[in-house]
Amino acid sequence: EPEVTQTPSHQVTQMGQEVILRCVPISNHLYFYWYRQILGQKVEFLVSFYNNEISEKSEIFDDQFSVERPDGSNFTLKIRSTKLEDSAMYFCASSEFEQVKGDYGYTFGSGTRLTVV
Amino acid sequence: QQPVQSPQAVILREGEDAVINCSSSKALYSVHWYRQKHGEAPIFLMILLKGGEQKGHDKISASFNEKKQQSSLYLTASQLSYSGTYFCGTEYVRNQGGKLIFGQGTELSVKP
Numbered sequence: 001e002p003e004v005t006q007t008p009s010h011q012v013t014q015m016g017q018e019v020i021l022r023c024v025p026i027s028n029h030l031y032f033y034w035y036r037q038i039l040g041q042k043v044e045f046l047v048s049f050y051n052n053e054i055s056e057k058s059e060i061f062d063d064q065f066s067v068e069r070p071d072g073s074n075f076t077l078k079i080r081s082t083k084l085e086d087s088a089m090y091f092c093a094s095s096e097f098e099q100v101k102g103d104y105g106y107t108f109g110s111g112t113r114l115t116v117v
Numbered sequence: 118q119q120p121v122q123s124p125q126a127v128i129l130r131e132g133e134d135a136v137i138n139c140s141s142s143k144a145l146y147s148v149h150w151y152r153q154k155h156g157e158a159p160i161f162l163m164i165l166l167k168g169g170e171q172k173g174h175d176k177i178s179a180s181f182n183e184k185k186q187q188s189s190l191y192l193t194a195s196q197l198s199y200s201g202t203y204f205c206g207t208e209y210v211r212n213q214g215g216k217l218i219f220g221q222g223t224e225l226s227v228k229p
Contacts (some may be wrong), residue, residue, distance in 0.1 A: 033216070041221075042119075042204065042219050042220065042222055043153075043159060043206075043219040044205060044219070044223045045216040045217065045218065045219075050214055056216050058216070091158060091159070104216070105149055105151075105161030105162075105163070105164050106149070106151075106161060106206075107158075107161065108151075108158035108159050108160070108161075109158055110157065110158045111158055
């Protein structure tokens, strides 16, 4: 079963530091996403990415955040200057796009738990 | 715009049935259902694309009532492995690369 791989699984960083979260989506998927989940809460959309550009982003995804697909396989989320409230589990996901009826659900990675201290 | 799930939590004995609802105040294009076990990634269960569609595999099925802007997830003869938090994710338009908006989740506990 193909899977989405995320590294690292845990990251602790000091407030104000930059972090890069890495993801390897499923190779034949076209759409890539970052979501986050604060402990015990719902999964929140951050950004979607298609054809090497951002297709949609949420209000959470401000200038401190950026995404990149540097080499055709990795998909990264950078947070430039972390704040305490950025502490959360960050999930990468990927999906195919099916114009005909089909199951094009997201495949989520196992997440990176980011703790900002 | 966040869909509302009900109930927030449910406790079942093995073999019992449950229904989880996902309601939207806005017209829906599709509804996804995911299950998340504690500390793990959400796992895709199924997607419903149009009103009146029903889907299912094993003893988990779902329906989508376009008129009511609501989807329901049915778990029959529940097993211990069904425990987890169930999220619905909604699309309001089919937008390439568009986002899913998730409900707040329904925590399901199946006891022996």
